[in-house]
Amino acid sequence: MTDATKEVAAPTLVPPPAVVLVEPQLGENIGTAARAMANFGVTDLRLVAPRDGWPNEKARAASSGAAHVIDNARVFATLEEAIADLTFVIATTRRPRDMTKRVEGPEAGLAELVAETRTGPTGILFGRERWGLQNEEVALASIIVSFPVDPEFASLNIAQSVLLMAYEWRRVARELPAAPPPDQPPATRQEVTGLWRHLVSLLKPTGYFRPEGMAERMERNLFTTLSDAGWDRQQVRTLRGVLNHLDPQRPPRSGD
Template sequence: MSSEQNEVNGPAIILVEPQMGENIGMVARAMANFGLSELRLVAPRDGWPNEAARATAAKADHVIDQATVFPTLEEAIADLTYVLATTARQRDGFKPVLAPVEAAPVLRARETADERTGILFGRERFGLSNEEVGRADAIVTFPIDPAFASLNIAQAVLLMAYEWMKSGLATEADTPFRGPDITPAPREELHGLLDHLETALAARGYFRPEAKKEKMVDRLRAVLTRPGFTLGEIKVLRGIVSSLDYFSPSEPRGVGYPERKQAADTPRMQRQPRLAPKGDDA
């Protein structure tokens, strides 16, 4: 991740007359998920502090504890130099309209330049009034289905907070962790597995009728060459095939040394140099 993530505070999240403490708590959780911490409340209906908010904040206590309350929107944004208003409805006027993915870099650039920014979110029932939108510098709206444009306030905050976090990453595909680096096995190892499996299947009469064997082998190879097995994975598969090849219900692993296994091991053992017993002179 970019080190820039920790160099700026991030925009203030401003909730205008929020009605339910539970929603405020979920907003705090969404903020904390993506590195935002400054929550401003304008005339919350049920007062503040609110234990219902803390209960739904999922331990985002630092956001709840630092939240500030203002009697009016004008006072809540008085110290800010750039403010965005979120809305799902088209508004008459001349305000620029941005998508979240466009708005986040603008906010980050201003924050990096030591400006103070904020994002307005309206009431759960009807959002922001036209007068409140008019106090903002620009509008942010979400690319949602117009047939169902209602967003929960915490969802709206989550979308903006996510875009804010993304705007500070080294690349858009940055994530906190990645899967392991996979190095495919050499082709000779894969071919060895395929030959091993083909021999084992042929010994058990799998390729029937004989005229279709070539096509069946082609399909088998197509399936097994698709995943890009590692060397370790190929060793596991060959161990499975060997176990099926040498052991059977009548001679399971652990009850002895099956004749087929002994017959396969004897030539290999004969090729290995004999080691002198311990204590003998070299």
């Protein structure tokens, strides 16, 4: 066993990230992804609207004994529900995006995720077999991680992607230095999404999102800005309070 292999094989006390598969199509792909997770001690599998339903016996057979991952897998109707409790999320994609989302390589991206584990649960998003993640799904993440693959043959299947990320997570996790928890817990993705929706609801009646053909992209870019700001929960609560006070539909309080 090489020194590098010993380092990856050694135990880690860092909680592993959730693995979120968005609309996976084949049970076999879910199973092989679960096997890759189990290889590196990653066990929280979350499925968003799997095409062939769940549970899936083909997934169990393809997992090659990773039954604990398959049995504990959770199914969600939407990606927002699947990541609602997470405070830091990586989206894996190889395609350039028309958004200002930060892109990192696996080593830097997983190092950031491991560091964020001190403050709350984390996760990694993997897209559909045929076309990956959509722009609005990538926008929900904290950062993008892209693999340095050969551009002449850049396609990776789900299990390969999960294996690469799980390996890098375990390698980096062993090097995490001890650190005190933050004074305030970070905002979850659900709380950041709520802040964005609240702000959009106030801006839409003012005609801010124009021209009409650009409205969706402008909303997504606004979400990216809010998503990348690193809010803690108290900051989000404070901003929501400010927005409530600015809402023209808010009933006036005594003394206003």
